[in-house]
Amino acid sequence: xxxxxxxxxxxxxxxxxxxxxxxxxxxxxxxxxxxxxxxxxxxxxxxxxxxxxxxxxxxxxxxxxxxxxxxxxxxxxxxxxxxxxxxxxxxxxxxxxxxxxxxxxxxxxxxxxxxxxxxxxxxxxxxxxxxxxxxxxxxxxxxxxxxxxxxxxxxxxxxxxxxxxxxxxxxxxxxxxxxxxxxxxxxxxxx
Amino acid sequence: xxxxxxxxxxxxxxxxxxxxxxxxxxxxxxxxxxxxxxxxxxxxxxxxxxxxxxxxxxxxxxxxxxxxxxxxxxxxxxxxxxxxxxxxxxxxxxxxxxxxxxxxxxxxxxxxxxxxxxxxxxxxxxxxxxxxxxxxxxxxxxxxxxxxxxxxxxxxxxxxxxxxxxxxxxxxxxxxxxxxxxxxxxxxxxxxxxxxxxxxxxxxxxxxxxxxxxxxxxxxxxxxxxxxxxxxxxxxxxxxxxxxxxxxxxxxxxxxxxxxxxxxxxxxxxxxxxxxxxxxxxxxxxxxxxxxxxxxxxxxxxxxxxxxxxxxxxxxxxxxxxxxxxxxxxxxxxxxxxxxxxxxxxxxxxxxxxxxxxxxxxxxxxxxxxxxxxxxxxxxxxxxxxxxxxxxxxxxxxxxxxxxxxxxxxxxxxxxxxxxxxxxxxxxxxxxxxxxxxxxxxxxxxxxxxxxxxxxxxxxxxxxxxxxxxxxxxxxxxxxxxxxxxxxxxxxxxxxxxxxxxxxxxxxxxxxxxxxxxxxxxxxxxxxxxxxxxxxxxxxxxxxxxxxxxxxxxxxxxxxxxxxxxxxxxxxxxxxxxx
Ligand code: SF4
Ligand code: SF4
Ligand code: SF4
Ligand code: SF4
Numbered sequence: 001x002x003x004x005x006x007x008x009x010x011x012x013x014x015x016x017x018x019x020x021x022x023x024x025x026x027x028x029x030x031x032x033x034x035x036x037x038x039x040x041x042x043x044x045x046x047x048x049x050x051x052x053x054x055x056x057x058x059x060x061x062x063x064x065x066x067x068x069x070x071x072x073x074x075x076x077x078x079x080x081x082x083x084x085x086x087x088x089x090x091x092x093x094x095x096x097x098x099x100x101x102x103x104x105x106x107x108x109x110x111x112x113x114x115x116x117x118x119x120x121x122x123x124x125x126x127x128x129x130x131x132x133x134x135x136x137x138x139x140x141x142x143x144x145x146x147x148x149x150x151x152x153x154x155x156x157x158x159x160x161x162x163x164x165x166x167x168x169x170x171x172x173x174x175x176x177x178x179x180x181x182x183x184x185x186x187x188x189x190x191x
Numbered sequence: 192x193x194x195x196x197x198x199x200x201x202x203x204x205x206x207x208x209x210x211x212x213x214x215x216x217x218x219x220x221x222x223x224x225x226x227x228x229x230x231x232x233x234x235x236x237x238x239x240x241x242x243x244x245x246x247x248x249x250x251x252x253x254x255x256x257x258x259x260x261x262x263x264x265x266x267x268x269x270x271x272x273x274x275x276x277x278x279x280x281x282x283x284x285x286x287x288x289x290x291x292x293x294x295x296x297x298x299x300x301x302x303x304x305x306x307x308x309x310x311x312x313x314x315x316x317x318x319x320x321x322x323x324x325x326x327x328x329x330x331x332x333x334x335x336x337x338x339x340x341x342x343x344x345x346x347x348x349x350x351x352x353x354x355x356x357x358x359x360x361x362x363x364x365x366x367x368x369x370x371x372x373x374x375x376x377x378x379x380x381x382x383x384x385x386x387x388x389x390x391x392x393x394x395x396x397x398x399x400x401x402x403x404x405x406x407x408x409x410x411x412x413x414x415x416x417x418x419x420x421x422x423x424x425x426x427x428x429x430x431x432x433x434x435x436x437x438x439x440x441x442x443x444x445x446x447x448x449x450x451x452x453x454x455x456x457x458x459x460x461x462x463x464x465x466x467x468x469x470x471x472x473x474x475x476x477x478x479x480x481x482x483x484x485x486x487x488x489x490x491x492x493x494x495x496x497x498x499x500x501x502x503x504x505x506x507x508x509x510x511x512x513x514x515x516x517x518x519x520x521x522x523x524x525x526x527x528x529x530x531x532x533x534x535x536x537x538x539x540x541x542x543x544x545x546x547x548x549x550x551x552x553x554x555x556x557x558x559x560x561x562x563x564x565x566x567x568x569x570x571x572x573x574x575x576x577x578x579x580x581x582x583x584x585x586x587x588x589x590x591x592x593x594x595x596x597x598x599x600x601x602x603x604x605x606x607x608x609x610x611x612x613x614x615x616x617x618x619x620x621x622x623x624x625x626x627x628x629x630x631x632x633x634x635x636x637x638x639x640x641x642x643x644x645x646x647x648x649x650x651x652x653x654x655x656x657x658x659x660x661x662x663x664x665x666x667x668x669x670x671x672x673x674x675x676x677x678x679x680x681x682x683x684x685x686x687x688x689x690x691x692x693x694x695x696x697x698x699x700x701x702x703x704x705x706x707x708x709x710x711x712x713x714x715x716x717x718x719x720x721x722x723x724x725x726x727x728x729x730x731x732x733x734x735x736x737x738x739x740x741x742x743x744x745x746x747x748x749x750x751x752x753x754x755x756x757x758x759x760x761x762x763x764x765x766x767x768x769x770x
Contacts, residue, residue, distance in 0.1 A: 045636035047643045055643065123642040142639045165231075167631070168285040169624040173617040 036064045042082045046074040047122040048144030050096065055122070063087070070095045074143070102158040103141040104148070108133050110155035117147035117156060197442040199435045201571045202427040203604045205361050205524065207400060212364045212483050212491040217372055219495050220482075220508060226268050226294045226499035227279050227535040228254065233328040234335045235261035240292060246273045249303045251476050254292045257323055263336040264326045267294055268478040268497035270301040282502065282520050282537055286530030294499065305474035315341075315387050318471060325470035326477045326538075331355060331433070331460035332521065334539045337467060340457060341387045350455040351441050352390040354381050354464060356397040356404065357424060357431035360522030363542040365481035366461050368493045370397070370404035373465060374411035380464030381419060383471060388457055392420065394440045395461075398430055399423040428524065429602040433458040435571050447598040462541075482536060484509035486519065486544030496536050503532030506543055517546035524603040558611040566605035566615060572598050576605035576615050583622035588629070591622045599623075672711050679714025683721070 040060035051071040053059040063069055069083040073096040084091040106117070106126075113131040118124075125141040128134025136147075136156075148156050161167070231237040238255030242248060248267040255265030271294045278288035308321065319338040328334045343349045358366040370377060385393050395412075397405045408421045424430050424439050434445050437456055445451045451458060462481065469475045478498055485491040488509035496505060502518055518529045520540055528546060536543075566576035575594055582590040596619055605615045 040640075043636075044632070045639040045643070047639060056640070122646060123639050124646050125642075140638065140642065142635070163285070163287060165281060165283055165285060165287050165289050167628065168283075168287060169628055170284075170617070170620040172621050173614050 033061075033064060036060045038086060039063050039083065042075070042079060042086065043072055044074045044079065044142075046142040046144045048074060048142070048146060050074070068092065068095070073098065074101075100160045102143045102160045103138045104136050104143065104145070104156050105138075105159045106134055106136055107155040107157070108135060110153050112153055114152055116150040116152065120147045120150045122146060196422070196424060197439050199430075199438045199571050200573050201569045201604060202429065202435075203569050203607050204426075205428055205607060207426070208361045208485070209364050209367070209400070212362070212485045212493060213367060215492045217368050217481060217493045217495055220497070220500065220505060222269060222296045222298060222300065223497070223500045223504050224296075225274065225501070226271075226296060226497060227501065227533075228265060228268060228292045228294065228499035229279070229281060229535065229537055230255040230265055230290050230292065232265060232334060232498070232538045233263040233326075234333070235259065235263070235339075237290070238262060238265050240276045240290065242267075242273045242276065242292060244273055244275045247271075248273060248294060249301050251303045251305065251478055253324075253476075257336075260323075261336055261339050262323075263328050263338075264324050264476070265292075266326055266476040266478050267292075268499050269294065269296045270299050271296040280531045280534050282529055282534040282540060284527045284530070291499075291535070307474050308471055310383070310471050313471075318383065318387060321471055322467055325466075325475070327463065327467050327470050328477070328538055329460055330462035330466065330480060330538060330541070331431075332525075332539055332541060333433075334537075337459070337463055340452075340459070341384065342452075343388050343457075344450075344452040344455070347453055347455045349388050349390040349452070349457065350392065351437075351457075352381075352385055352388055352393045353433075353437050353440055353456060353458040354384075354393065354395040354419075354461060355431060355433060355436050355458055356395055356401075356408065356461040357436055358401070359398060359426070359428045359431035360524055360526075360542075361428075362485045362544050363483050363522050364485075365483045365493050365541050367401045367404045369462055369465060369481055370401070371407050374404075374407040375414060376468045377461050377465045378408070378411045378415045378417060378419065379472070380466070380468035381459075382415070382417060383467050384457075384459055384464060385417075385419075390457070393418070395419055395421045396424050396430075396436045396440050397421065398426045400426045429571055429600070429604065432571065432600055432602060434600065447595070477538060480536075480538060480540070482540055483542040484545075485542065487512045487515050487547040487550045488545045496540075498536060498538060500536045501533050502529055502536060502540075502543055505536060506532075506545060509545070511545040512547065514547045514549065515545040516548065519544040519546050519551075523551065524607065525601060554612050554614075557613050560611055560613060563610060565608045565610065569604040569608040570599075571602060571604060572600065574599055576619075579622070580613060580615050580618050583618040586622075586625070588622055588626050591619075592626065596622055596626075676710040676714055679711070679718060682718055683714070 036057075037060075040057055043056040043060055045056050047055050049055065050073050051059045053062055056072075059067070059072065063083065069087065069089055070080045070092040072079055073094065075083075076098045077094050080094055081091055083089070104125075111128075111133050113128060113133060115128065115130050115134070117134060118126045118128060122144060123140055123142055125137050126134055126147065127137060143158065145158060148154075148158070230240060236258030238257055240254060241256050242252075242254045247270075248254065249270045250267060252267045253264055254267050254273075257264045274293040274295050276290065276292050279291040279293065281287060281289045283289075310318075313321070319341055322338040322341070323336060327337045329337060329340075356366055356370055358364070381393060381395070395408060397408065399405075402423075405421055405423050412419045412421060422440060424436070429435055430439060433451070437443055437445060437451060437458055441456055443451075443454050443456055445454060445456075466477045466480075470477070479495050480498065481493055482496045482505070483491075483493050484506060488506070488511045490508075490510045492509060494505070494508060502520070506515075506518060518532060519526045519542075520529050520534075521527065521542060523544065526542070526544070529543075560577050560580065562577060564577070566580075567574070570576055572595075574596075576599075579591050579594045579596050579599070582588070582594065583596070599619050601616050601619060603616050606613065606617075609615060
């Protein structure tokens with residue numbers, strides 16, 4: 001008898017809690033996939049397709065479905081590290097060589113105004129019209145290199161963005177080990 | 192004058208080393224062999240160069256035009272020839288290059304036509320514009336364009352205007368000498384700021400180790416007839432930090448996230464006030480500034496130096512000792528070792544210190560943090576440097592921001608007191624620049640994402656529009672044909688019944704919907720036939736015998752021509768000619 005009562009109580013509890021959970025899953029349903037959004041926030045949005053997917057969002061979706069995290073060259077090893085942190089996966093070396101950040105530059109004397117590069121640019125960073133010289137708005141260019149292959153006269157080249165006063169960063173402080181410093185330390189300790 | 196002063200937490204008392212350079216009055220530095228004037232000398236947009244190599248310029252002539260509102264113009268410091276507009280090493284810890292105008296002086300130091308303005312007749316907007324055109328920027332070191340700080344907040348009334356003459360950093364004495372020798376012009380400059388901001392009070396703060404400067408300023412305030420208060424504040428580094436001085440004089444604390452005008456207070460350096468007055472009342476743009484030469488030198492002194500003077504050349508005036516191995520720009524607490532002695536003096540250069548290993552012995556190696564808390568006690572911003580250090584070191588930048596790393600003014604008090612000799616400020620600078628870089632990347636990524644998504648949207652929309660257009664065109668064509676067919680059918684029905692064709696056509700329009708094209712063609716043919724049929728019998732009753740003969744002749748000729756036409760096309764013209 002008692003055992004039946006216990007089973008009944010447990011069953012009732014299961015039904016009530018199950019109903020509550022079911023209700024909550026409908027009531028508090030999250031639109032979209034939050035994990036995909038988080039992954040996408042880490043991807044560099046270069047939209048270059050080097051990962052084998054047509055853009056960063058598809059790759060983010062693929063990662064959420066178990067794809068490797070080391071396929072985005074523009075994100076670099078830092079990107080892999082951050083994805084690994086987010087997803088709790090193992091850090092892997094990048095599946096390609098890391099390149100310094102660059103922007104495309106059109107040789108304006110050679111450009112024939114074919115508009116092919118405009119169609120290729122995923123972020124509309126190229127300005128021009130048919131039979132007119134084209135140019136690239138460097139501030140908008142993500143350096144995806146997608147405009148290079150369509151150009152029939154090969155007048156687009158990639159220019160690496162070097163260090164300048166505006167993007168220069170203070171370096172990580174390193175401890176210098178020099179004999180005179182040791183001596184200074186020793187004399188200080190002696191004093 | 193008694194006034195209740197507030198205190199800021201922390202602070203340190205490093206040896207001031209100021210007496211060396213105050214013994215002699217300000218001297219004019221001689222013209223250097225060449226002047227290298229960087230275009231970007233203030234916070235904000237980089238001015239655009241308006242001269243080219245080979246141009247002759249006069250002293251005070253515009254060479255860089257302000258780019259945007261937060262940007263300040265740049266001028267030629269002397270008369271001469273522009274040698275180049277080129278990249279040149281900058282007085283910046285990175286040792287990188289930036290765009291400079293290189294001028295070879297002609298030795299005449301000839302001014303442009305300076306136009307003093309009647310200050311009382313100018314509107315506030317005109318004064319601000321004048322200051323921007325004259326390149327007036329904060330000369331305390333922050334080089335923020337002054338005109339950008341001269342608009343009072345609309346919601347908060349302006350209570351205090353703080354004028355910073357504290358000059359707390361060791362070795363530096365240029366503001367001290369400026370107040371001693373040119374107090375009246377400083378006071379008049381402060382008057383301009385007062386008129387623009389309309390504060391209730393004007394407080395001039397001077398550290399109490401500069402009694403001569405304070406006395407000179409008091410006398411000048413009286414002489415000009417103003418009501419500014421000159422207040423001596425206790426000597427404690429960093430009392431000359433804008434936020435610290437505001438705190439000491441008004442009790443207000445300005446967090447990093449707010450502008451001081453939001454709290455009803457604004458702060459300017461005394462040298463800025465001086466240049467503002469020169470710009471407005473004398474029409475002189477900022478082409479020179481006072482620079483203290485001190486440190487490991489035989490003849491420390493303050494000089495009036497043209498902007499663009501190479502630092503190495505300038506330091507020779509003070510006769511550096513033979514063991515000098517570098518130049519520090521700024522003071523020993525917040526300054527940095529200039530990576531290249533060819534770097535020019537800029538508007539932010541208040542002091543050059545000859546560096547030697549004896550004067551600044553190398554620090555012993557850094558030891559682990561023992562969590563003594565000395566740094567937190569010394570920090571004037573009540574931050575926790577050891578926590579920020581820990582997270583900066585671990586590159587956990589989110590945490591450093593939780594500990595308010597952006598409130599850190601990099602004053603160096605924490606590094607100064609740390610018993611483990613940890614270069615705390617270096618870690619904070621590293622963390623800050625990493626955070627800024629990430630912020631920039633994030634912004635660029637967001638823009639790229641937005642533009643990519645927009646492009647996709649646009650392409651889809653264009654595709655949809657194209658498809659729609661095609662569908663519409665097809666529909667329009669079909670509709671037109673159907674209408675034509677219907678019209679043809681109607682035309683067939685309408686004409687008089689004497690035409691023989693309609694009887695045969697009548698059945699076709701029934702299935703027009705099925706084969707509109709065929710129907711249309713047939714309708715058109717039928718129409719033509721009907722027209723011909725209708726046209727033929729006209730006017731026949733009017734013909735007389737002569738006309739009929741003529742017609743017959745023409746008909747015969749036509750028949751002949753028609754005959755030749757059917758035989759061959761080419762000989763036809765010849766035959767016709769012979770006829
Ligand atoms: S490789 Fe990286 S940047 Fe390029 S599309 Fe893929 S995720 Fe985006
Ligand atoms: S300009 Fe070329 S490299 Fe730059 S974003 Fe467009 S397609 Fe990519
Ligand atoms: S003063 Fe130096 S040792 Fe002491 S808590 Fe701060 S960082 Fe650590
Ligand atoms: S450098 Fe920053 S953390 Fe260190 S004492 Fe100064 S304000 Fe505080």
